[in-house]
Amino acid sequence: xxxxxxxxxxxxxxxxxxxxxxxxxxxxxxxxxxxxxxxxxxxxxxxxxxxxxxxxxxxxxxxxxxxxxxxxxxxxxxxxxxxxxxxxxxxxxxxxxxxxxxxxxxxxxxxxxxxxxxxxxxxxxxxxxxxxxxxxxxxxxxxxxxxxxxxxxxxxxxxxxxxxxxxxxxxxxxxxxx
Amino acid sequence: xxxxxxxxxxxxxxxxxxxxxxxxxxxxxxxxxxxxxxxxxxxxxxxxxxxxxxxxxxxxxxxxxxxxxxxxxxxxxxxxxxxxxxxxxxxxxxxxxxxxxxxxxxxxxxxxxxxxxxxxxxxxxxxxxxxxxxxxxxxxxxxxxxxxxxxxxxxxxxxxxxxxxxxxxxxxxxxxxxxxxxxxxxxxxxxxxxxxxxxxxxxxxxxxxxxxxxxxxxxxxxxxxxxxxxxxxxxxxxxxxxxxxxxxxxxxxxxxxxxxxxxxxxxxxxxxxxxxxxxxxxxxxxxxxxxxxxxxxxxxxxxxxxxxxxxxxxxxxxxxxxxxxxxxxxxxxxxxxxxxxxxxxxxxxxxxx
Numbered sequence: 212x213x214x215x216x217x218x219x220x221x222x223x224x225x226x227x228x229x230x231x232x233x234x235x236x237x238x239x240x241x242x243x244x245x246x247x248x249x250x251x252x253x254x255x256x257x258x259x260x261x262x263x264x265x266x267x268x269x270x271x272x273x274x275x276x277x278x279x280x281x282x283x284x285x286x287x288x289x290x291x292x293x294x295x296x297x298x299x300x301x302x303x304x305x306x307x308x309x310x311x312x313x314x315x316x317x318x319x320x321x322x323x324x325x326x327x328x329x330x331x332x333x334x335x336x337x338x339x340x341x342x343x344x345x346x347x348x349x350x351x352x353x354x355x356x357x358x359x360x361x362x363x364x365x366x367x368x369x370x371x372x373x374x375x376x377x378x379x380x381x382x383x384x385x386x387x388x389x
Numbered sequence: 390x391x392x393x394x395x396x397x398x399x400x401x402x403x404x405x406x407x408x409x410x411x412x413x414x415x416x417x418x419x420x421x422x423x424x425x426x427x428x429x430x431x432x433x434x435x436x437x438x439x440x441x442x443x444x445x446x447x448x449x450x451x452x453x454x455x456x457x458x459x460x461x462x463x464x465x466x467x468x469x470x471x472x473x474x475x476x477x478x479x480x481x482x483x484x485x486x487x488x489x490x491x492x493x494x495x496x497x498x499x500x501x502x503x504x505x506x507x508x509x510x511x512x513x514x515x516x517x518x519x520x521x522x523x524x525x526x527x528x529x530x531x532x533x534x535x536x537x538x539x540x541x542x543x544x545x546x547x548x549x550x551x552x553x554x555x556x557x558x559x560x561x562x563x564x565x566x567x568x569x570x571x572x573x574x575x576x577x578x579x580x581x582x583x584x585x586x587x588x589x590x591x592x593x594x595x596x597x598x599x600x601x602x603x604x605x606x607x608x609x610x611x612x613x614x615x616x617x618x619x620x621x622x623x624x625x626x627x628x629x630x631x632x633x634x635x636x637x638x639x640x641x642x643x644x645x646x647x648x649x650x651x652x653x654x655x656x657x658x659x660x661x662x663x664x665x666x667x668x669x670x671x672x673x674x675x676x677x678x679x680x681x682x683x684x685x686x687x688x689x690x691x692x693x694x695x696x697x698x699x700x701x702x703x704x705x706x707x708x709x710x711x712x713x714x715x716x717x718x719x720x721x722x723x724x725x726x727x728x729x730x731x732x733x734x735x736x737x738x739x740x741x742x
Contacts, residue, residue, distance in 0.1 A: 238457065241536040241547075242465050243668065256541065277420075282428040286435070290453035292538040293545045293573060293581055296446055297435030304429045311425075343436065344542040348588050353610045356541040 228382040229268040229275045230284070232375060237261035237288050256356045258363035261288055262303060262336055263371040266329050269307045270314075271375075272383060278304060295347045302339040306332040329368050337361045451576050454547065458579030461536045462549050469533075472669070528675035530554050534668045535579070544587035544609060545570075546668055551578045561632075561639035561674045567662035568592065568632060568643045569671050580673075584665050585613060585645065593636050594645055596622070597629035605630065605645060605659060612649060612658040624648045630659050640674060 240260040261284060268276040285300030310328045337357050344352050439446045480487070532550035539545060550556055552575040562569045562582045570590065573583035583590055590607035594615065603618040615630070628648045634641025646659040 238461060238464060238536075241461065241538045242468055243534055243537045243546075257537075257539075278425040278428045282432060285432065286449075287453055290450045291457055291536075291547075292540050293450065293543045293583070294540060295436055296439040296449065297432040298542075301429060301432035301436065304425060304432060308425050308429065340542060347436075347440070350588060352542055352588065353608065356609070360541055 222384055225382050225384050226275055228378060229264075229272060230280050232378055233261055233264040233268065233276070233280075233284050234287070236264045236371075237284065237291075241291065256359040256363065258360060258367050259333065259336065260367075260371065261299075262306075262333060263329075263364065263368050264375060265303055266307065266310070266332055266368075267372055267375045269311070270325070270328070271379065273311075275383065281307065295343060298340055298343045298347075299336075301343065302336040305339060306335040309335060326368070330365050333361055333364050333368075447574060450574050450581070454551075454574065454576040454579045454581060458535060458547060458549060458551070458576060461547060465535050469669075528555065530556065530673045530675075531670060532580075532673060533670055534582075537666075537668070538581070539584070539665075542588075542609065544584040544590075544607065544665065545573065546582050546584065548580050548582055548671060548673075549578065550673065551576045551580050553577050555675065556580050556673055557675070559638060561643060562671050563643055563674070564663060564668065564671050566644070566664070568639075568645045569663050569665070569668065571639065572673065582671070585661050585663070586610065586665055592645060593633045593638065594630050595633040595641075596624050596648070597631050599624065599628070602633045602635060603657075612660055613646065615657040615659060618657065624651065624657055626651065 237260065240257045265276065265281055265284060269281070281303050282300045285298070285303050286296065288294075288299045289296045310332045313328065313331070314324070337360070341352055341354070341357055530550055532548040532554075534546045535549045536547040538547055548562075556572055556575050558572050558574060560572045562571060568585055570582045570584040570587070571592075572580050574581045585592060585605070585607055586609065587607045588609045590605075590613075592605040592613075593602065594605045595602040596618075599622060601619055601622040601624075603615040603622075605613040605615050607613055615624075618624070626648055630645045630648065632639050632641055632643040632645060644662050646661040648657060649660040650658040652658075
């Protein structure tokens, strides 16, 4: 019983903040925003908010967003959207694997890497998803919505990064719950 | 190796910490490094497995929709309120102009009311003379779109009604403008609607003027493509396209869109009436046909015998110009959920002709 105290519970909940923010971002992206004016051509071009959060936490606190959590997030997003199950998990995991390896080679703390790495990762997710779905449906999926979604994702990432930074300062503990 | 291996220094709160470099938790670091590869492999396996086993995939989707729909319903309430306020402000500012237009519309429709009543009486009389059965009644259930789960790869929305409300896979979904899509999966209080524009959407349609039939296919873009139109069909730009009702998937006559483009190679594209970016309330129609199969007759109720005329030298049997296989696939999809024993008879229908 000693291990189970209110402090321990609070710390565990705060450790779960990264996963909660990722899931929340995934749900927010699916909401029918009333003031977004679009055309049918651009349906489904919402920014990939979930991946923004995944990338942020994997870069800042990978100990709080393990690969298993990334897999779970991708699985849930695919199940919700009706996409082939495993598509988002595969794309997200390969993207963070690639950027993680890159971080060992180039100066990781520079601002250029911070943003450039995200652009590279987001582009990887887009291309991988496109390949998977095209193979899955045995037809070429239109590229325009993909490109628009990618541009939105890249442009909004600094804002998302700032919001998540705030969350981290307010909620996420500096030590890991054991 | 330098700076990240120095565990005596405090870790920066913000910054890159390469996976697997921490000395303090070597097991976790190792786990992190290799589990990443492991989960990549698991994801790839899931993709392959998911294609083969649709039951587990469906169950997963249903469970996720079960949990997510109530959460999304709550999350979209503030947005719906903003939308309603915006609509109210817009309505107030336009009320005078709208009133004038509506008066003109009422005057025009009064003339049509008399015509419609006369035609309705005449139609009833003709049906009685021909001893025609009335169309089977369809139930209607209204629902609100709580999430637009469309991505560049899938065109779908979630609605806040599910199998508790009598919704079933395959049912037609429409709004005040026309056909929106069909139910692709249901949870207790939620359902996923596959939009007509999705790449996997197939809707049996006919041209409203020519009455020739075809199959409207989504492309994940704004337009639908019509395939399997009979030879010699000459659709006109702007011609209305409605559901044909073939296959028993949905009632005939639901407005789908208008012919917007005809390519040089003869490909026909229609623009749906429904703006899939602005969906709020929708109606779900229960299936109009009960696809039970009489073993003696070898035909599902409500599916007519195919014509003996065939394309490709008689290799492909047609029903009103649409290959029977296509219609049977659509019918079979519905029948599968209802009664697995109907499959052999449905399949044999296509091959016997």
